[in-house]
Amino acid sequence: MTASAPITQDLLTIPRRDAEGARPNLIGLTRGALRAALVDAGTPESQANMRTGQLWAWLYQKGVRDFDAMTNLSKGYRALLADAFEIRRPEIVTRQISEDGTRKYLLRIAGGHEIETVYIPEEDRGTLCISSQVGCTLTCSFCHTGTQKLVRNLTAGEIVGQILVARDDLDDWGHKDALERRRISNIVLMGMGEPLYNFENVRDAMKIAMDGEGISLSRRRITLSTSGVVPEIARAGDEIGCMLAISFHATTDEVRDGLVPINRKWNIEALIDACRAYPRLSNAERITFEYVMLKGVNDSDADAKRLVKLIAGIPAKINLIPFNPWPGAPYERSDWDRIEAFAEIVNRAGYASPIRTPRGEDIMAACGQLKSATERARKSRAQIAAETGAA
Numbered sequence: 207m208t209a210s211a212p213i214t215q216d217l218l219t220i221p222r223r224d225a226e227g228a229r230p231n232l233i234g235l236t237r238g239a240l241r242a243a244l245v246d247a248g249t250p251e252s253q254a255n256m257r258t259g260q261l262w263a264w265l266y267q268k269g270v271r272d273f274d275a276m277t278n279l280s281k282g283y284r285a286l287l288a289d290a291f292e293i294r295r296p297e298i299v300t301r302q303i304s305e306d307g308t309r310k311y312l313l314r315i316a317g318g319h320e321i322e323t324v325y326i327p328e329e330d331r332g333t334l335c336i337s338s339q340v341g342c343t344l345t346c347s348f349c350h351t352g353t354q355k356l357v358r359n360l361t362a363g364e365i366v367g368q369i370l371v372a373r374d375d376l377d378d379w380g381h382k383d384a385l386e387r388r389r390i391s392n393i394v395l396m397g398m399g400e401p402l403y404n405f406e407n408v409r410d411a412m413k414i415a416m417d418g419e420g421i422s423l424s425r426r427r428i429t430l431s432t433s434g435v436v437p438e439i440a441r442a443g444d445e446i447g448c449m450l451a452i453s454f455h456a457t458t459d460e461v462r463d464g465l466v467p468i469n470r471k472w473n474i475e476a477l478i479d480a481c482r483a484y485p486r487l488s489n490a491e492r493i494t495f496e497y498v499m500l501k502g503v504n505d506s507d508a509d510a511k512r513l514v515k516l517i518a519g520i521p522a523k524i525n526l527i528p529f530n531p532w533p534g535a536p537y538e539r540s541d542w543d544r545i546e547a548f549a550e551i552v553n554r555a556g557y558a559s560p561i562r563t564p565r566g567e568d569i570m571a572a573c574g575q576l577k578s579a580t581e582r583a584r585k586s587r588a589q590i591a592a593e594t595g596a597a
Contacts, residue, residue: 234364266414323372332389425447426448500539503537528561
């Protein structure tokens, strides 16, 4: 980025030292907030755009963790930065590697809380599944994370920090212009938490991930999965612009109320209406409907026929997910022939219906199995916002 490049004034809240005197973290600041913070720390206004671009490249193109490594900055300016700020990322507590190459990271963040992040290698891509909250408030009955109470939202720095930590571990720096060489080519917000209940931090983190002068991932390589926070769906399309996935899992309100309790607030009709109105929706940018296959619960031919009727006219694909069991789970995985029969009905209706191959089951890293080792009591939204520093 050159000195004359414009800086988007998207968020100008200047980070301050906390009550214990900890320096503000540069990771997770928007471009506008980073520029404002540098000026507040003593960077001349005439240099602010240039310095912002330099810092941005060091943080997100090269992944440096030490101001001394920023060799195109003078020693004096590096000392100023080190005195005023820090470069803080989540800490890897444990890393487990599955027989199929899937990696699950248990990461520690501020306050001693823990989250899980999963890397899934495939022949044509590498997908990083990241978390947006510590725990979850939605209590979906088939999901292991749903048995863990919500602790707090993640900051933008803690969300984008998961990407940086995984790139470190995978030695994935230095391939900005060769996406096919990247170990991490895709991001899915399908880890712990409901992303649309932490909208601003998720948005800011994904803007960093998509920034062409930084991590530089296409918006079409980022998928946000929601259980159905209907009022925020259109906003996600407008302000993030990534691909959308719906954690759907049932074709009647009676069944979905039990599987995905948020359905009692925004039912199937409201959710489908929001999907039809999603910005940029087209055959090239389809919505993914995620459907976990639960034996005797939602896997009948009648369910398959209702599903295709519900989504008729929506550019979509259906990801069929064999249930991934966890200790004490109240469900069983549908039989394989039942899953295939369900897929055939969906296919005949004109919708792609791939059956997702379970990955990382031996390390509890498969879909619906994430749950950190740290649990806390449920907190109010006000407490969560205060602890996180989120608006």
